Amino acid sequence: MTSESNKGTPFVPFTARVMAAIRAAESDRPDRLFDDPYAQQFVTPEAIAFKDEQLQLIDRQYVAVRARFLDDLIASYVPPLTQIVILGAGMDARAFRLPLPDKTTLYELDQAEVIEAKESYFQHIEPQVNRQAIAADLTQPWKALLLEQGYQPENPTVWIMEGLLMYLTETEVHQLLQTLSDLSAPESILGCDMLGKAGIDYAPYRGYFKSGFDNPIALFSSYGWQASITESSNCSVSLGRPPFEPTPGVPVEGRARFFSATKLP
Numbered sequence: 001m002t003s004e005s006n007k008g009t010p011f012v013p014f015t016a017r018v019m020a021a022i023r024a025a026e027s028d029r030p031d032r033l034f035d036d037p038y039a040q041q042f043v044t045p046e047a048i049a050f051k052d053e054q055l056q057l058i059d060r061q062y063v064a065v066r067a068r069f070l071d072d073l074i075a076s077y078v079p080p081l082t083q084i085v086i087l088g089a090g091m092d093a094r095a096f097r098l099p100l101p102d103k104t105t106l107y108e109l110d111q112a113e114v115i116e117a118k119e120s121y122f123q124h125i126e127p128q129v130n131r132q133a134i135a136a137d138l139t140q141p142w143k144a145l146l147l148e149q150g151y152q153p154e155n156p157t158v159w160i161m162e163g164l165l166m167y168l169t170e171t172e173v174h175q176l177l178q179t180l181s182d183l184s185a186p187e188s189i190l191g192c193d194m195l196g197k198a199g200i201d202y203a204p205y206r207g208y209f210k211s212g213f214d215n216p217i218a219l220f221s222s223y224g225w226q227a228s229i230t231e232s233s234n235c236s237v238s239l240g241r242p243p244f245e246p247t248p249g250v251p252v253e254g255r256a257r258f259f260s261a262t263k264l265p
Helices: 013-028 045-054 058-078 112-122 143-148 170-182 216-221 232-238
Strands: 083-087 104-112 130-135 157-161 187-193 227-229 258-263
Touching: 013 058, 013 112, 045 130, 058 157, 058 187, 058 232, 058 258, 083 170, 104 112, 104 143, 104 227, 112 130, 157 258, 216 227, 227 232
Parallel strands: 083 104, 083 157, 104 130, 157 187
Antiparallel strands: 187 258, 227 258
16 A cells, blocks of 8 residues: 555545445445444445455444444533534534434535545435535644634543544644643543554554554643543443454554543633
């Protein structure tokens, strides 16, 4: 796999279609962890080939468990919270598939080509919530783009970063956390996953993963968040799926974990 798919799609937007392929496959299972009836619309033959040929079963299981973890996090806080921001939203369809209150506003931010692909399909489908799709390069200033679409920083927000942070450099992660922290009222909630440094060179994504953090609790604390860790394997077991086997070539400390955090006053 080069930095582009064989049809010329840059790798990071291409992974949005790979994730859609995994969600579509999960939705077809009788014991599915979630139902995403829209995922199949964004699947390409190239995405299926990458999923089947480049990713191990543990990778596909991880994506499904992660999606459910974040679904459950949202359900735990919305309501009473009424704002959700998904950074690096990919082909996510939570605005359509989750039973959220109609007073909820959900903001999706991602690269322009991703947003355009989604809008070409979703433009005639009514979301469950007030959905605002925003084309944004998250490595560049994006605060104003969010505010222009009605985001209210005085209200607590649920922030979701699903499979995003490892694609950013350490500097870009710090910039992102600073921006979202500046936009977060106390009692805001953050959900994400993150690698340890030793996980950056994991084979299918070698050259694309750019950062990992060995002390994420301290990282979040430095921006005013009280965070907790959920081991991804433990989450899998709690959902009735097998524990994750050790990933070949990735030490335990490099494995991805799930995080939830609360913004402190």
